[in-house]
Amino acid sequence: MPTTPPGFxxxxxxxxxxxxxxxxxxxxxxGRHAAKVARLGVGEQILLTDAPGRQVLAEVTxxxxxxxxxxxxxxxxxxxxxxxxxxxVQALATGGRDEQxxxxxxxxxxxxxxxxxxxxxxxxxxxxKLAKGRARWAGTxxxxxxxCRRPGIPAVDAPVTGAQLTDALGELAADRTLVLVxxxxxxxxxxxxGEQLRAAxxxxxEEIVVIVGPEGGIDPDELDALRAAGARxxxxxxxxxxxxxxxxxxxxxxxxLVGRWG
Numbered sequence: 288m289p290t291t292p293p294g295f296x297x298x299x300x301x302x303x304x305x306x307x308x309x310x311x312x313x314x315x316x317x318g319r320h321a322a323k324v325a326r327l328g329v330g331e332q333i334l335l336t337d338a339p340g341r342q343v344l345a346e347v348t349x350x351x352x353x354x355x356x357x358x359x360x361x362x363x364x365x366x367x368x369x370x371x372x373x374x375x376v377q378a379l380a381t382g383g384r385d386e387q388x389x390x391x392x393x394x395x396x397x398x399x400x401x402x403x404x405x406x407x408x409x410x411x412x413x414x415x416k417l418a419k420g421r422a423r424w425a426g427t428x429x430x431x432x433x434x435c436r437r438p439g440i441p442a443v444d445a446p447v448t449g450a451q452l453t454d455a456l457g458e459l460a461a462d463r464t465l466v467l468v469x470x471x472x473x474x475x476x477x478x479x480x481g482e483q484l485r486a487a488x489x490x491x492x493e494e495i496v497v498i499v500g501p502e503g504g505i506d507p508d509e510l511d512a513l514r515a516a517g518a519r520x521x522x523x524x525x526x527x528x529x530x531x532x533x534x535x536x537x538x539x540x541x542x543x544l545v546g547r548w549g
Contacts, residue, residue, distance in 0.1 A: 293344065294333040295436045296321055297429060302341040302363040311345065314354035321355050332360070336432070340367030340439030367438040369547050371465075371487075372398040372494040375534045376452065378405040378501040379412065379420075384531035386427045388499065391535035393431035393441055396542055400424065402446040403498070406506040412446055421446060449509045456496075456516035463493040466518040469533050470505065473522040477537060480521065481544045488545040495541055499534040 297317055313321060321327050328350050336342045343363035349356035375392045377400060379385050389400045402424060404412060412420040425443045432440050456466055465487060514520060523537055542548045
């Protein structure tokens with residue numbers, strides 16, 4: 288008979304110093320959800336993960352109104368570090384397509400997401416929307432982590448404008464980072480870079496950044512600025528994908544090319 292998999296919860300406090308038999312309290316929003324919505328009870332087992340990707344099986348020893356008391360059933364697994372890291376710079380998009388993109392990217396193993404207020408973005412974050420939008424993306428990422436039970440929680444960076452993005456890329460260029468801009472009019476296909484990417488990965492490249500524009504495409508001046516800052520434009524495939532699917536599709540291709548899915 289197949290066994291029911293344990294529940295999966297996020298522990299915001301890092302598991303670095305935790306050991307088998309240790310007692311932990313799961314409270315806050317995650318604890319409230321586990322106790323009041325999931326209604327986890329004494330004796331049930333759950334799998335805990337933290338931001339660096341450590342995971343450990345725990346048992347519920349006490350269920351309170353808005354928290355759980357847990358006992359660790361093993362030492363946590365080591366933190367996960369898959370190299371090269373994969374980051375997604377996702378332009379803001381309408382209709383929730385940007386959140387669809389980061390949800391799928393999280394399931395596909397992205398390590399970092401950056402909201403980009405591109406020149407052609409119809410959806411714009413200003414004032415209070417900056418913090419609220421970032422918090423909403425962080426919530427989407429956490430929900431996706433729990434759905435796919437992946438180790439580690441992707442970081443959600445502060446939103447950037449086009450100028451801030453190019454400034455940041457200038458600093459990354461000398462930091463063992465490869466930056467790729469998806470562009471539908473480019474002739475060089477992402478798949479054709481397989482040998483180059485594998486060689487770069489073997490040589491110790493630390494991060495690959497994928498940049499995806501908004502629905503109307505990347506403004507030509509912004510594209511020129513990104514290229515001048517060291518980014519390389521590539522063609523994802525013969526079809527023009529929506530902003531909700533282009534980034535995740537590129538991450539899947541890269542994961543295969545650099546051996547993260549090997």
